[in-house]
Structures are given as C-alpha cells and as structure tokens.
Amino acid sequence: MTRPDLRNLLRGDTRADRVVPPTGYTAHLTLFVAGAMAFLVVFALALSLASGRIADRWASELAGAATLRINAPSEQRAAQTEAALTVLSQTPGVASARALTQEEQAALLSPWFGPDLPLDTLPVPQLVEIIETEPGIDVAGLRLRLGAEVPGAVLDDHTRWREPLVDAAMSLRRLGWISILLIGGATAAMITLAANASLAANAQIIGVLRLVGARDGFIAGAFVRRFTYRALFGASVGTLLGMTGVLLLPEASDAGGFLTGVGFQGKDWVLPVLIPILGATVAFFATWAAARRKLKELS
Amino acid sequence: MGARVIELENVSYTYGGGELLSDVSVHLQPGSFHFLTGPSGAGKTTLLKLCYGALAPTSGRLSVFDQDVSALDRDQLALLRRRVGVVHQDCQFLDHMTLAENVALPLMVSGRAESSEQDNLTELLGWVGLGSRLEALPPELSGGERQRAALARAVILSPDVVLADEPTGNVDWEMSQRLLRLLIELNRMGKTVLIATHDLSLIRAAKSQVQARVLRISQRKLQLAGADL
Numbered sequence: 250m251t252r253p254d255l256r257n258l259l260r261g262d263t264r265a266d267r268v269v270p271p272t273g274y275t276a277h278l279t280l281f282v283a284g285a286m287a288f289l290v291v292f293a294l295a296l297s298l299a300s301g302r303i304a305d306r307w308a309s310e311l312a313g314a315a316t317l318r319i320n321a322p323s324e325q326r327a328a329q330t331e332a333a334l335t336v337l338s339q340t341p342g343v344a345s346a347r348a349l350t351q352e353e354q355a356a357l358l359s360p361w362f363g364p365d366l367p368l369d370t371l372p373v374p375q376l377v378e379i380i381e382t383e384p385g386i387d388v389a390g391l392r393l394r395l396g397a398e399v400p401g402a403v404l405d406d407h408t409r410w411r412e413p414l415v416d417a418a419m420s421l422r423r424l425g426w427i428s429i430l431l432i433g434g435a436t437a438a439m440i441t442l443a444a445n446a447s448l449a450a451n452a453q454i455i456g457v458l459r460l461v462g463a464r465d466g467f468i469a470g471a472f473v474r475r476f477t478y479r480a481l482f483g484a485s486v487g488t489l490l491g492m493t494g495v496l497l498l499p500e501a502s503d504a505g506g507f508l509t510g511v512g513f514q515g516k517d518w519v520l521p522v523l524i525p526i527l528g529a530t531v532a533f534f535a536t537w538a539a540a541r542r543k544l545k546e547l548s
Numbered sequence: 549m550g551a552r553v554i555e556l557e558n559v560s561y562t563y564g565g566g567e568l569l570s571d572v573s574v575h576l577q578p579g580s581f582h583f584l585t586g587p588s589g590a591g592k593t594t595l596l597k598l599c600y601g602a603l604a605p606t607s608g609r610l611s612v613f614d615q616d617v618s619a620l621d622r623d624q625l626a627l628l629r630r631r632v633g634v635v636h637q638d639c640q641f642l643d644h645m646t647l648a649e650n651v652a653l654p655l656m657v658s659g660r661a662e663s664s665e666q667d668n669l670t671e672l673l674g675w676v677g678l679g680s681r682l683e684a685l686p687p688e689l690s691g692g693e694r695q696r697a698a699l700a701r702a703v704i705l706s707p708d709v710v711l712a713d714e715p716t717g718n719v720d721w722e723m724s725q726r727l728l729r730l731l732i733e734l735n736r737m738g739k740t741v742l743i744a745t746h747d748l749s750l751i752r753a754a755k756s757q758v759q760a761r762v763l764r765i766s767q768r769k770l771q772l773a774g775a776d777l
Contacts, residue, residue, distance in 0.1 A: 265656055270644045457640045460602070461701065462630035463657035464623045548622055 268458060269471045275447040279476055282439040283483030283532065284490075286432050287524050291491025293432065294520060297425025299511045304418030307411060314407065315386065317346075317377035321401035330375050333399045337379060340394075342386035349376045374401075436480075436528065437535040444476055444539040448547075455547055469540035476536040477529050484528030492521050552614075553578050553709050553740045554599050559608035561594055568594050570768040571608070576742060578708070581735045581758050583751045584744040586765035592744035593637070595765065596711050599742070600632045601625045613708070630658055633702030633739075635712040639694045641686035648673065648682040651701045658705060669704065676700045676730060692723035699730055709740040716750055724750060732758045 317337070321329045330348050337346035349357075354376060355368050379386070388406050395402040448455070451472075458468050495512050513521070555575040561568050569591045576582060584592050597603040598610055601617050610617045612628055620628060641650045649656075651673060655665050673679050676696040681689065689697065695715055702710055712731060716724030728750060735741045735758060745751070754760055764771045 267645060267649065268642060268653075268656075453640075454642055457642055458653070458657060459626065460600075460629065460634055460636070460640060461654040461657055462626050462705070464626040466623075467657050544622070 265467065265471055266474055268454060268468075269447075269451065269475050270454070273447060273450065275443040275450070276475075276479060278443045279440055279479040279532070280483040282436060282443070283480040283528050284487035286436040286439075287484035287487030287528055288491040288494075290429055290432050290524050291488055291495060291521050293425050293428040294524075295495050295511050295513060297422050297429070298513065298517050298520070300418045300421035300425060302514070304415050304422060307414045307418060312407075312411065313381050313385070315379040315381065315388075316405045316407070317379060317395070318403045318405060319375040319377065319399065319401050320403065321374075323372070325401070326375050329399050329401050330377065333377055333395065333402050336391075336394055336398055337377070340386060340391055342381055342384070344380045344382040346377055346379045349378060433527070433531055437531050440476060440480060440532045440535040441539045444472060444536040445543060447476075448472060448540060448543040452547060455544070465541065465544045468544060469537060472540050473533060473536045477533045480532030481525050481529035484525040487528075488521050488524045491524075552576065553580075553612070554742075555609075555611045556598070556605075557609040559598065559605045559610050561591075561598060561603060562606040567768055569598075569765075569770075572770045573608075574763060574770055576709070576740050578740055579735070579738050580740055581732070581754075581760045582740075582742045583754070583760055583762045584742060584765065585746060585748065585751065585762060588746055590765040591768060592746075592765055593713050595770075596634075596713050596742070596744050599709075599711055600629055600634055626657075630654065630705050631707050631709065633705070633707040633710045635695070635698045635702045635710070635715050637714040637717050639686070639698040641694070641697070643686050645685075646682065647678065647684045647686065647689065647697055650686060651697055651704060654701060654705045660705075672700050672704055673697075677726075691718040692720070692726070695719055695723070695727055696730070699727065703734060703739070707739070709742070710734055712741070712743045714745055714747075715743060716745065716747055721749075725753060728754055729757075 317333055319326060319329050319333060334346055334348065337343050351368050354373060355364075355366050357376075358366055358368075358373070386406075388404065392404050395404060455468055492513075498512055552575040556572050559572045560570050572595065584595060586592055594603065598605055598617075599612065601612070601620065604618055613631060615624075615628065617625070617628070642653070645653075648669060652665070652669050655669070670679065670682075673682060676699060678693060678696055678700065681693060684693075686694065686697075695718065699710075699712070699715065702712075710731065715727050715731070719727065724747070731741050731743060732754065743750075751760070751762060
C-alpha cells in the first residue's frame with residue numbers, strides 16, 4: 250500500500266463510501282464479531298494484568314525475606330535461638346533478624362488449629378524472621394555455618410514457594426496475552442470472511458465501478474472504510490460492555506484471594522480504550538488484503 | 549491523440565473452447581462514426597468489451613490511444629476507461645444511488661466530484677432531458693430515461709470515444725431517434741462513436757444525418773459493409 254493510498258483511505262469520502270450498499274448480513278456479522286471479540290479482549294486483558302500484578306507482588310514480597318526454623322527440644326530452644334540470632338547478626342546481607350513471639354506464631358497457626366492453640370504444650374519450632382538487604386544473603390554459606398553452630402536450624406529462603414507461584418502467575422499472564430493475540434487473529438479471519446462475502450455479493454457494483462474508470466484503490470477503499478468503521482463501532486460497544494462487567498466484579502480482598510483481584514487498576518484503565526482502535530486496525534488490514542485479493546480475482 | 553483511436557489487428561477471442569471472434573482487423577479514426585451490426589450472438593458485445601479492455605484478446609494486437617491494451621495493468625486500464633465512455637445495453641446502474649449520483653460516478657472515481665463539476669452535471673442531465681429526475685432511483689426510471697442517463701454517464705468525463713451497446717434495444721422508435729440524435733451531436737463535438745446494434749432501421753435513419761461507416765460481424769469475422777446499407 251502506498252502512502253497516498255493510505256492517506257486517501259484514512260481521509261475517507263462520504264460520497265465515495267455510498268457506492269457500497271449500506272446494508273447486508275456482513276454488516277451485522279462485522280458488528281457482532283468486533284463487539285464480541287472486544288468484550289473477550291477486555292477480560293483477557295484484565296486477567297493478564299491481574300496475573301502480572303500478582304507475579305510482581307509475590308516476587309517482591311517474598312524475595313527480600315527468609316525464615317529460620319529452629320527444631321530443638323524445648324530446653325535447648327532458647328539457647329539455639331540466641332546462637333542463631335548471633336550468627337545472623339554477623340552475616341553479610343542480613344538487614345534484621347528477630348524471633349517471632351508466641352502470639353505471632355499462634356496467629357500464624359490459628360487458620361489451621363483455631364485461636365485457642367496451647368502453643369507451649371506443643372513441640373512447635375521457633376521461627377526467626379530474616380529481612381535481607383540488597384543483594385541478599387549467601388544462602389549456601391549461611392546454611393553451612395548454621396549447620397555447624399545451630400544444629401536444629403533449618404533455613405528457608407522461600408525459593409521453594411516463590412518460584413512456582415511466580416511461574417504460575419507469569420504463565421497466566423502469558424495465557425492472557427496469547428488469548429488476546431488469538432482473539433485478534435480470529436477477528437481478522439472473521440472480518441476477512443465477511444469482507445470476501447461482501448465483495449462477492451457486490452461483484453456487479455465492482456463491475457460498474459470498473460466500467461466508469463475506478464481504480465482498485467478507490468473500490469477497495471470504499472469497502473475498507475465501511476468495514477473499519479463498523480469494526481470500530483462494534484469494538485467500542487463491546488469494550489464498553491466488557492469494562493462495565495469488570496467494574497461490577499468484586500473489589501480485591503485478602504479473603505477473596507486472586508479471583509477478586511481481576512480488573513484494572515490506575516493507568517491500566519487506559520489500555521481498554523485502545524481495544525476499539527486495535528479492532529479497527531485489524532479490520533482495516535484484513536479488509537484491505539481481502540479486497541486486493543478479490544479485485545484481482547474479479548479482473 | 550494519434551491517427552487511430554482504436555486499432556485491432558488480427559484479433560481473435562476464445563471463451564470456453566469456442567472462438568467468438570476470429571482474426572478481426574479494424575481501426576477507428578478520431579471523430580469517426582461507426583455502426584457495428586450483425587445478428588444476435590454474433591460477437592458485437594464481445595468486440596465492444598475488447599475495445600474498452602473488459603476482455604483481453606486471445607491473440608492479435610489491440611491498441612487504444614496507441615497503448616497496447618494487453619500490456620496495461622488494472623490501474624492503467626481504469627485510466628484508459630476514463631477516456632472511453634460506454635453505454636451498456638442494460639445500463640448498469642447502482643440501484644441504491646440516485647440518478648444524479650449514478651451519472652456523477654465517473655467524476656467521483658476520478659476524484660473530480662467538486663462543486664464546479666456539479667454545474668456540468670446539471671447541464672448534462674438537462675441536455676439528455678433528465679433535469680427534473682435528479683433524485684430518482686434507477687428502478688424508478690423508464691427504459692428511455694435509463695438509456696439517456698447511461699449516455700450522460702458515459703460522456704460526463706468528456707471522453708474521446710463513446711461506445712454504445714444496443715442503446716436503443718429497450719426503447720420505442722421515438723426514443724431511439726432521440727438517443728441517435730444525442731450520439732450524432734456528440735460526434736459533431738469531435739467524439740469517435742461506435743454503436744453496436746442489430747436494428748437496421750436505426751442505421752438507415754442515421755444515414756441522412758451523419759457520415760457513418762458500417763461494420764458487420766458474421767460468422768465470427770468482421771466485414772466492412774460500406775457507408776450505405
């Protein structure tokens with residue numbers, strides 16, 4: 250496509266657009282497809298963005314911390330905790346280290362055992378919370394030293410938990426984007442079919458236009474503009490409905506977990522506005538390619 | 549413009565294994581007036597379609613305005629058609645557009661649909677006697693009105709050649725004489741005119757008004773029938 254072709258197409262000509270009859274089932278098909286696909290893209294986008302946020306949160310929240318678990322008989326637990334804190338205070342990369350109180354440990358266990366847990370009667374290990382500095386601690390080195398000086402200590406740097414969670418969130422995000430690409434491809438395919446049907450149905454009109462000296466660019470332009478505007482309108486309605494649906498989803502909450510976090514936050518709300526423009530762009534190129542192909546066939 | 553507006557040299561056209569035109573040679577000079585006659589199905593429409601590039605010859609050489617039509621791409625053919633006005637037997641209008649819009653179609657496709665051209669459009673529709681039917685849709689027009697509108701559309705870009713395929717096929721005698729007068733008037737303005745018709749009375753009626761050359765197609769071949777018939 251040359252630059253003048255593109256300029257003429259975008260500028261439009263309402264009189265020239267009248268050469269294509271304004272009705273037909275392809276008009277309804279294009280509107281419906283663009284609307285439905287835009288609606289789905291809004292949700293795929295919301296899911297993808299929410300997954301991304303969760304992946305980032307999990308990665309950042311768990312990355313700068315580690316937990317030391319001291320499994321020792323009750324009479325040695327305090328001494329080993331003290332020894333572990335001493336080791337940690339001398340370890341590079343440790344910003345702070347503190348033993349959790351009994352109340353804090355009971356609060357951690359209460360979702361599973363209830364609030365009235367008699368912690369002092371159970372062989373519950375002592376937990377030590379470690380906050381790291383950048384670039385963090387040398388986990389292997391610290392394990393060796395703790396193994397020598399605090400035999401009951403087990404260091405958990407959260408890698409075991411963090412990586413699968415972040416991977417899962419990232420996969421979900423990727424799936425969201427792949428869905429958007431697939432929806433875009435399906436939209437292009439459907440609009441190509443609709444454009445082909447419209448061009449075939451209007452072969453007689455194309456014949457008349459050629460008879461009076463119309464170039465392919467003029468004929469293609471009339472069809473391309475018609476389909477582009479229809480797709481823009483359909484996608485705008487679909488996006489609006491999709492955004493309304495996202496707005497009606499429950500607010501993000503800890504109790505609801507991931508499901509309640511699906512939606513847009515802050516500047517994310519700008520992204521759905523791009524969906525109708527992308528839909529129109531897809532329709533533009535799909536119809537342009539279909540028109541050029543069909544016009545070649547009809548010559 | 550060269551000495552020959554349209555020139556066919558040993559042109560043959562085959563479709564579906566059958567030869568519709570065989571070894572046709574003819575040339576049209578600027579400002580000349582021709583009738584193309586012959587029985588129905590003889591190949592008159594095929595010859596006309598070859599002349600404006602709607603069909604490509606199977607063999608032989610066809611040039612229009614000194615351009616080899618076979619060597620033109622689709623866009624070049626479109627530009628060539630703006631210099632060749634065509635009146636189809638079935639008129640070929642866009643039924644969802646008004647008469648004025650249909651007649652102005654060549655202006656629109658050639659990017660000349662500005663307001664100054666609208667005056668020419670009104671004048672032209674007045675010339676063919678359709679000044680009061682601007683907003684009518686093609687299905688609302690009579691056969692004669694459709695043919696006159698088709699003629700107006702064919703000449704709105706002031707082409708050098710006017711090709712008319714059975715322009716009087718669907719109209720009464722009076723209307724056919726009116727159309728003939730319009731075509732003769734165009735020829736007096738310097739346009740080359742080629743009318744395909746099987747109506748010999750039309751040719752006889754033209755005899756007293758214009759110097760016409762009659763071409764006859766018979767058994768797929770073209771014969772010069774002479775000025776008189």
